[in-house]
Amino acid sequence: MTSSVDMPAKGGVKRFLADQMRNIAPVFTLIALIVFFATQSPVFFTVANGLNILANASITGIIAVGLTFVILTAEIDLSVAAIANAIGITMAFFTAQPDYVNIAYIPLPGFIAIILTLLAAFGFGTITAFGVTRIGIPSFIMTLAMMQIANGVSAMLVRGQIAYEFPDLITMLGSGSILGLRWSIIVCILFMLVAHIVLTYTRFGRYVYMVGGNREAAEYSGVNVRMVIAAVMVICAMCSGVAGMLGVAYFGSAQQNGFDDFLLTAIAAVVVGGTSLFGGRGGIGNTIIGLMVLGVLNNGLDLISIDSFLKILIRGLILLIALVINVYAQKLKESTG
Amino acid sequence: MGSLTGGAAAPLVQHNTTPLLEMKGVTKRFGGIAALRDVDFSILAGEIHGLVGENGAGKSTLMKIIAGVYAGFDGQMLMGGVPVHFRSAADALTAGIGMVHQELSVVPDLSVAENVFLGSQPVMAGALVDWRGMNRQARTQIASLGLDIDPTTRMGSLPVGLQQLVELSRVLFSGARIIILDEPTSALSPPEVERLFTVLRRLRAEGRSIIFISHFLDDVLAISDRVTVFRNGAKVITEATSALTKDSIISHMIGRGSIDMHMGESAELTGDDSRTVVMSVDTVSDGNTLRDVSLNLRQGEITGVYGFMGCGQIELSRALFGKIGLKSGRLLLDGKPVRFNSTAQARAAGIAYVPESRRMMLFRTEPVYKNISISILDRISRIFLKPSAERQIADSHVKDLQIRPQTTDTILGNLSGGNQQKVALAKWLTHLPKVLILSEPTRGMDVGAKEDVIRIVKSLAKRGVAVLVLSTEPETILTLADRVTVMKRGHVAREFTQGRIEKADLLAAA
Numbered sequence: 106m107t108s109s110v111d112m113p114a115k116g117g118v119k120r121f122l123a124d125q126m127r128n129i130a131p132v133f134t135l136i137a138l139i140v141f142f143a144t145q146s147p148v149f150f151t152v153a154n155g156l157n158i159l160a161n162a163s164i165t166g167i168i169a170v171g172l173t174f175v176i177l178t179a180e181i182d183l184s185v186a187a188i189a190n191a192i193g194i195t196m197a198f199f200t201a202q203p204d205y206v207n208i209a210y211i212p213l214p215g216f217i218a219i220i221l222t223l224l225a226a227f228g229f230g231t232i233t234a235f236g237v238t239r240i241g242i243p244s245f246i247m248t249l250a251m252m253q254i255a256n257g258v259s260a261m262l263v264r265g266q267i268a269y270e271f272p273d274l275i276t277m278l279g280s281g282s283i284l285g286l287r288w289s290i291i292v293c294i295l296f297m298l299v300a301h302i303v304l305t306y307t308r309f310g311r312y313v314y315m316v317g318g319n320r321e322a323a324e325y326s327g328v329n330v331r332m333v334i335a336a337v338m339v340i341c342a343m344c345s346g347v348a349g350m351l352g353v354a355y356f357g358s359a360q361q362n363g364f365d366d367f368l369l370t371a372i373a374a375v376v377v378g379g380t381s382l383f384g385g386r387g388g389i390g391n392t393i394i395g396l397m398v399l400g401v402l403n404n405g406l407d408l409i410s411i412d413s414f415l416k417i418l419i420r421g422l423i424l425l426i427a428l429v430i431n432v433y434a435q436k437l438k439e440s441t442g
Numbered sequence: 443m444g445s446l447t448g449g450a451a452a453p454l455v456q457h458n459t460t461p462l463l464e465m466k467g468v469t470k471r472f473g474g475i476a477a478l479r480d481v482d483f484s485i486l487a488g489e490i491h492g493l494v495g496e497n498g499a500g501k502s503t504l505m506k507i508i509a510g511v512y513a514g515f516d517g518q519m520l521m522g523g524v525p526v527h528f529r530s531a532a533d534a535l536t537a538g539i540g541m542v543h544q545e546l547s548v549v550p551d552l553s554v555a556e557n558v559f560l561g562s563q564p565v566m567a568g569a570l571v572d573w574r575g576m577n578r579q580a581r582t583q584i585a586s587l588g589l590d591i592d593p594t595t596r597m598g599s600l601p602v603g604l605q606q607l608v609e610l611s612r613v614l615f616s617g618a619r620i621i622i623l624d625e626p627t628s629a630l631s632p633p634e635v636e637r638l639f640t641v642l643r644r645l646r647a648e649g650r651s652i653i654f655i656s657h658f659l660d661d662v663l664a665i666s667d668r669v670t671v672f673r674n675g676a677k678v679i680t681e682a683t684s685a686l687t688k689d690s691i692i693s694h695m696i697g698r699g700s701i702d703m704h705m706g707e708s709a710e711l712t713g714d715d716s717r718t719v720v721m722s723v724d725t726v727s728d729g730n731t732l733r734d735v736s737l738n739l740r741q742g743e744i745t746g747v748y749g750f751m752g753c754g755q756i757e758l759s760r761a762l763f764g765k766i767g768l769k770s771g772r773l774l775l776d777g778k779p780v781r782f783n784s785t786a787q788a789r790a791a792g793i794a795y796v797p798e799s800r801r802m803m804l805f806r807t808e809p810v811y812k813n814i815s816i817s818i819l820d821r822i823s824r825i826f827l828k829p830s831a832e833r834q835i836a837d838s839h840v841k842d843l844q845i846r847p848q849t850t851d852t853i854l855g856n857l858s859g860g861n862q863q864k865v866a867l868a869k870w871l872t873h874l875p876k877v878l879i880l881s882e883p884t885r886g887m888d889v890g891a892k893e894d895v896i897r898i899v900k901s902l903a904k905r906g907v908a909v910l911v912l913s914t915e916p917e918t919i920l921t922l923a924d925r926v927t928v929m930k931r932g933h934v935a936r937e938f939t940q941g942r943i944e945k946a947d948l949l950a951a952a
Binding site for chain 2 (some may be wrong): 134306307309310311312315318319321323324325326327328329330331332385386436
């Protein structure tokens with residue numbers, strides 16, 4: 106069918122595309138969305154709106170950083186949003202609340218409250234890690250249970266009420282800004298930078314990719330696979346915890362169901378960005394693009410007048426398309442590589 | 443009734459010389475590299491056609507084209523004189539070409555009948571699986587291969603040889619007239635090989651054609667009508683088997699005077715009990731397969747463990763590397779009891795392991811240098827990676843072991859099997875391990891790569907490493923080992939320390 110002359114060149118291009126598809130497709134999606142919304146809405150392509158998109162993505166971004174580690178090892182964490190909420194509420198629990206809030210709390214100095222809260226996040230991560238690596242519960246189920254447990258902790262602590270006060274440092278990082286830039290954006294960028302360096306330039310990062318690429322081979326190479334998986338589960342819980350602490354300050358309140366949207370958005374960001382669901386491929390760069398795609402989409406849909414119920418459906422469809430590309434890219438890679 | 447499939451309706455005897463399948467001028471490139479160059483190849487109806495060549499010689503590539511795995515290639519493929527073009531393995535199967543891969547694709551937890559009908563279960567009333575009909579048909583199907591297996595048996599409980607025949611019957615059932623068998627005898631014991639051959643002769647008599655790919659030249663000579671030899675992506679010769687000998691095939695394969703034609707038929711053992719014991723296995727059981735296994739690995743010595751498939755060698759090697767736990771007994775390293783809860787602990791203690799399947803320890807989509815450095819990363823870097831050091835170390839191994847192509851950035855999956863095996867070895871060579879455990883170190887490798895691996899392993903032993911080689915191939919054991927332990931059904935059946943032993947001694951003891 107094809108002429109034989111251009112076979113090698115074609116093979117080369119095809120191979121390159123197969124290799125890079127998971128990176129190229131999300132970038133093109135992002136550019137297309139930006140161009141589309143810029144032509145549809147006069148306020149979309151402005152600095153103020155850009156900062157708005159970044160601020161909205163920053164909390165999800167911190168969660169997505171942790172999830173990137175987990176998904177790179179071909180595991181999953183469904184408890185991220187629930188843990189973020191539970192940790193946000195724990196933060197409030199250690200802070201004096203105004204009189205009209207009918208919640209039990211233990212007022213502690215700010216930095217002690219922050220340390221205890223971080224320890225709580227570490228605790229959640231450790232339990233997940235233990236269940237997955239020592240007992241051998243699949244992460245999908247283990248984190249489903251942890252999601253429920255974290256929701257339970259949240260419910261016990263707030264009992265249907267709303268807490269408003271957080272340590273000053275957290276309030277500043279969550280809702281304050283410096284030179285017109287929100288602190289939450291800066292924190293998110295710092296997390297991404299550190300995560301990128303860890304994944305790309307450290308031994309641990311290499312282990313994460315190798316365990317995701319071929320777990321058995323990593324084990325037969327003498328890599329402590331269980332330790333690597335335990336570490337990513339803890340890292341993910343810690344990221345969720347920090348996102349929860351900043352998140353409640355960002356919203357201005359801590360309450361049951363405060364983070365309900367964040368599970369889907371965070372997983373979607375990682376996957377839309379092109380990190381392989383089968384592990385071993387992708388990274389923080391992909392996650393950033395994924396966050397931007399979702400951020401631009403949400404923001405843009407708000408700006409052009411569109412049925413707000415349709416928005417939910419459109420988000421679902423975009424996620425589905427990303428999943429198709431993700432799996433297809435993996436297949437292309439396997440058939441040509 | 444009782445006939446195999448639609449395909450069996452073909453005339454029984456076809457003594458004409460019109461090829462059933464013909465490949466003309468086939469060339470296949472990957473990137474810029476030609477894996478096959480201008481190959482002509484044909485299969486007659488009712489023939490068993492042996493296909494031999496070193497790894498990377500092009501036989502697998504040709505077979506994958508025939509079986510529809512690779513859709514794009516230059517040249518022509520004709521079936522019964524008509525040009526055909528397969529887009530997928532399913533296309534090829536519809537046209538009557540089926541393949542049984544070296545790694546069996548059976549579902550161990552399903553019954554034999556379910557495996558025979560995998561994907562095409564007979565249904566009744568439009569939706570329900572017709573279990574009785576399925577079992578009855580499966581029994582007929584299997585019986586037509588001359589086997590008596592209860593179709594309700596769990597697949598995984600059968601020996602590998604029978605599982606392979608069940609898979610073969612599945613391919614037959616789906617109507618294949620040309621059956622490609624990739625290394626069908628590599629995991630089989632001699633009686634199992636004989637049973638397979640009986641089945642193949644029966645199929646030939648029915649007019650089906652079989653392509654028999656194997657490194658075991660004795661097997662190829664015993665069963666084939668014609669043999670095709672490949673070398674470096676080109677066909678060297680197609681010849682009637684009666685006109686060939688093992689020696690002549692080898693010289694066609696490697697294109698140079700054969701050095702070790704009788705390599706591995708017998709060996710002079712030089713076990714020396716005065717050497718220091720590095721690792722000692724003391725009445726070890728795993729509660730499953732292994733039963734009170736004891737043996738000593740000595741400094742500078744290669745200990746061979748021989749036995750048929752399933753004799754417990756695999757489990758023994760895994761236990762020594764901390765992959766499976768011990769039920770009873772103990773391991774001593776340098777005289778001190780050790781207990782490994784993970785492979786990482788075993789590696790830290792100085793034990794190196796190359797499992798029987800390359801897939802199990804290599805990262806196909808990663809470059810060579812990452813494959814080599816993974817097991818020594820903690821020695822090169824504490825926190826931050828040092829890619830230049832990784833590449834340098836990898837580069838010295840690539841040169842030492844003559845891994846081709848000689849670059850450290852090649853993606854591993856693009857290397858031939860022999861070169862991949864060298865990479866697997868290279869992982870452990872940067873810092874000499876105390877104990878090196880090799881499971882099937884030369885299985886499925888071509889003559890040249892085999893020699894290289896043998897040379898490397900021997901030189902490691904000379905440098906003081908205690909080497910343990912486990913294999914189901916007597917030749918491998920006899921070529922490498924200084925002393926031999928024969929295992930049988932999970933326990934040590936016999937030990938040979940010194941003096942001359944023959945292949946027959948090993949077979950008799952196992």
